[in-house]
Amino acid sequence: MKKKGILSLVGLGVAGFLATVAYVNHFDNQQKEKLLAQSAVQNPSAKLVEQVLYDNQCQYCHTPNAEVPFYINLPIVNSIMQDDINKALDHFLLREIVDHLDNPQQISATALAKLERVVINDEMPTKSFVHLHWGSSLNAEEQKVLLDWIRKQRQDHLLPANTEGASATSFIQPIPDSLKTEPAKVALGNLLFHSTALSGDDTISCASCHGLNTGGVDNLATSTGIHGQKGGINAPTLYNSAFNFVQFWDGRAATLADQAGGPPFNPVEMGSKDWAEIIAKLEQDAELKAAFLQVYPNGFSGDNITNAIAEFEKTLITPNSPFDRYLKGDASALTASQQHGYALFQQYKCDTCHSGINMGGNSYELMGTKANYFADRGTPLTADDNGRFSQTQDPRDKHRFKVPGLRNIALTGPYFHDANAENLQQAVEMMLKYQSGVTLPQQDVSDMVDFLHSLTGELNGKTLVNEKVNEKQ
Structure with missing residues (x-):
């Protein structure tokens, strides 16, 4: 009787597990169909990528507040699963891919690299996830769909033009020999980059913190600004910043020109009051003013000054390492x-x-x-x-x-x-x-x-x- 009792308990356990798997499989299919029905993706190859991602339930761990199966609410399981989800969200958000499937030029090199690395290493989903979500592991055909699509996007949108060694199968690309610039603007930008007139007391220039002879930085923990004040964050290098998707550590500047317009009015950095104060000083240089009018017929302005500096900074790239x-x-x-x-x-x-x-x-x-x-x-x-x-x-x-x-x-x-x-x-x-x-x-x-x-x-x-x-x- 004892043996029969144990077998009965085992049988009940197996039956319960299989019932849970069946429920989870049904739930997974419901979620996939719901997400695909809500999708606005039009491109056929992109829709196929989207289906692969949802077929394998990537959204559960890589989408904030995703609808998940009931078992996540069970005692003990809840804390384990929530911890796994939080870690997954820290690493990667699915929206970095799926939100841009019809506009893949907006997908970053990093998002593509993360997805490709996971596919190549066969790392996701985790084994514990697969135990309940049968069929959620990428098969060879699905891996090919993702890898082909990733490399196509890299080829079409992320490789530097006319650059030997650029490859759709590599996460890293060589620096091109040059970027297209306007020489007259570059020359003006160079002068402005080194001009202390951009600071309130005429002591600090862009080059003070981003020395071109010191790697594009000042090698200090935090830079020294007007009146000897110290900033709160390490100055990043200016070299190759033209390739950044945003500027500053916190991304508050969308472009090089936006970045150039920030430090002049930071009271700890260059400490100027406004563009009028800076322009009044620049106009005292008759030669610079005449050269500026040749390139910018409407003369000095904040937009024109930062545009020239940005154009100069586009030349600060360092190929051939x-x-x-x-x-x-x-x-x-x-x-x-x-x-x-x-x-x-x-x-x-x-x-x-x-x-x-x-x-x-x-x-x-x-x-x-x-x-x-x-x-x-x-x-x-x-x-x-x-x-x-x-x-x-x-x-x-x-x-x-x-x-x-x-x-x-x-x-x-x-x-x-x-x-x-x-x-x-x-x-x-x-x-x-x-x-x-x-x-x-x-x-x-x-x-x-x-x-x-x-x-x-x-x-x-x-x-x-x-x-x-x-x-x-």
Whole structure:
């Protein structure tokens, strides 16, 4: 009787599990059909991608407030599942893909890289999810649909034009030799970039914090502004900023021109009152005024000044680094150590967020997806630690920052928005811990640092240098 009782309990358990799976499968199909019915996607290939994503229930973990099966509300299960969902939302939102399926030029290099990496590694859905959601794993045909579509979007929208080595199968692209600019505006922008007339007391220029001979930064934890005041956040490099999707750590400037219009009126930075004050000083330079009128017939204005500075900044790109030459097919451009460092860079998914031409600057990401960066830092939080949240007030954006580009990174320390990493060794170790969740042997870390040194490019045909510090940190 005892044996029969045990068998009966096992049978009931199996029956209950199968009944749950049947319910979940029915629920999944209902959700998929509902979402597809609500969809406005028109492009046939895009609709196929959308169907694959919903067929595999990606929305449950990667869409805020998604309708989910009943079991998430069960005791114990609820806390486990909610934790998994929160982590999934920290890493990736499905809307970054599905909201732009009919306008794929709006999809970032990072969003495509994240999706491709998951497909290539066969990482999603998780095994625990598949146990209840039978049939939710991507099959070979679905993987092909996604990979073909991802690479088509990269080919059509993200590869630099007329650039050898650009590839739809690579997350990272070489820097093009140049961007199209208007030389007369560039010349004026160069003068304005170096002009202290943009500051309230005529002591600070754009170049003060973004030195062109110091890697496009000032190598300070925070920059020094008018009257010796100190800013609250580390100044990012100006080099290759033309490839960023927005400007500033919190993304408050949509364009280079928007960015150029910010610091002149920041009371801690350049401290001018308004454009009228700046223009009054610029008009005292008869030669500059005459040259400006040749290019801008309506003369000095905030829009014209920032337009010229932005045009100049578009020339501050640094192609032909050893890594660029490697991407173009020269295997000898990287040492064995650097090649191993690049392999590790890919293995630990650094190339998903640090993707595209600038190896970053394509997305906002949470600082500390694998561990609590700010708790470990051990210093009080500041307003600048809020990141994107300061602009959106969306709780999900707290501690989320625009990912910095890695080009010329060996020249631009200290690192992170708070300058918490003094050198590349520390920066790599911290990123591995807080973003990848791993601790590597010192030799591996050293190889990754060596790889980052290969990202130093050329300006006007000469290797970029930082005259203030030794590149080998």
